[in-house]
Amino acid sequence: VIWMTQSPSLLSASTGDRVTISCRMSQGISSYLAWYQQKPGKAPELLIYAASTLQSGVPSRFSGSGSGTDFTLTISCLQSEDFATYYCQQYYSFPSLTFGGGTKVEIK
Amino acid sequence: EVQLVESGGGLVQPGGSLRLSCAASGFTFSSYWMSWVRQAPGKGLEWVANIKQDGSEKYYVDSVKGRFTISRDNAKNSLYLQMNSLRAEDTAVYYCARYLGYCSGGSCYGWFDPWGQGTLVTVSS
Numbered sequence: 458v459i460w461m462t463q464s465p466s467l468l469s470a471s472t473g474d475r476v477t478i479s480c481r482m483s484q485g486i487s488s489y490l491a492w493y494q495q496k497p498g499k500a501p502e503l504l505i506y507a508a509s510t511l512q513s514g515v516p517s518r519f520s521g522s523g524s525g526t527d528f529t530l531t532i533s534c535l536q537s538e539d540f541a542t543y544y545c546q547q548y549y550s551f552p553s554l555t556f557g558g559g560t561k562v563e564i565k
Numbered sequence: 566e567v568q569l570v571e572s573g574g575g576l577v578q579p580g581g582s583l584r585l586s587c588a589a590s591g592f593t594f595s596s597y598w599m600s601w602v603r604q605a606p607g608k609g610l611e612w613v614a615n616i617k618q619d620g621s622e623k624y625y626v627d628s629v630k631g632r633f634t635i636s637r638d639n640a641k642n643s644l645y646l647q648m649n650s651l652r653a654e655d656t657a658v659y660y661c662a663r664y665l666g667y668c669s670g671g672s673c674y675g676w677f678d679p680w681g682q683g684t685l686v687t688v689s690s
Binding site for chain 1: 577599609610611612615624626659660666672673674675676677679680682683
């Protein structure tokens with residue numbers, strides 16, 4: 458079983474801030490990681506896959522980095538529509554696919 | 566436009582059964598793995614099950630093995646989740662999602678995109 462630790466669980470920030478969210482694995486997963494954004498009452502939406510590949514249509518202010526055990530989602534300049542909850546997901550241990558616990562980005 | 570629409574959720578008593586459906590459109594349904602992912606109220610996301618394009622391979626999270634069955638009808642562009650012996654801890658919004666990625670050496674490494682709007686299953690007496 459691969460344990461995932463996503464931090465922080467809550468992040469307070471202001472529009473225009475640069476924010477980073479961490480996802481740490483209990484063992485190396487190469488680049489087998491995706492990131493999702495979920496707004497209240499809505500389904501999650503894919504942002505990034507393969508740790509750093511931006512999904513088509515996702516604004517370039519979102520970026521992903523990392524490999525092995527440590528990964529980061531960065532929002533370079535936070536916009537009002539970015540206040541949401543973010544989840545990482547590992548797919549290295551197919552078929553056991555798991556998500557991080559989530560990071561809620563709220564208005565400071 | 567790629568679209569997934571779930572239906573079939575509702576209130577069911579513990580020990581009861583429910584069948585969820587997911588209607589797919591806007592893409593060649595038979596060419597993709599498909600998945601169910603759930604989210605308990607106020608909680609995070611949990612992968613539930615995956616099914617291969619032709620239905621020949623199915624995988625489940627341990628907590629639903631032996632109780633849930635994933636299936637598909639490619640002629641109807643539809644995905645299903647038969648849920649039996651339901652428990653209070655199965656209460657969640659259930660999302661249908663397309664599973665994207667690649668297969669190598671018997672494993673299929675992937676992510677979920679897009680997702681349906683979800684259907685709420687409540688298990689309570």
